[in-house]
Amino acid sequence: MSEPIRLHYQCHFCGMQTSKDLQSGPPNPGVCNKSPKVDGFHTHHKWVIIPQRAAQR
Numbered sequence: 001m002s003e004p005i006r007l008h009y010q011c012h013f014c015g016m017q018t019s020k021d022l023q024s025g026p027p028n029p030g031v032c033n034k035s036p037k038v039d040g041f042h043t044h045h046k047w048v049i050i051p052q053r054a055a056q057r
């Protein structure tokens with residue numbers, strides 16, 4: 001069996017972090033309170049993948 005690959009994401013705007021399995025796809029966009037407003041409403045989180053340095057042993 002192969003280990004699931006975990007991806008760690010951080011929001012470019014608010015700094016919120018979350019992790020998801022690769023197979024699960026990207027995290028829920030949600031609504032970011034720190035994102036720029038478009039038409040008076042905040043937009044979604046902007047998830048950026050964080051490279052993992054942790055040893056996988």
Ligand SMILES: [Zn+2]
Pocket residue numbers: 011012013014015016031032033034035044045046
């Ligand atoms: Zn955010």
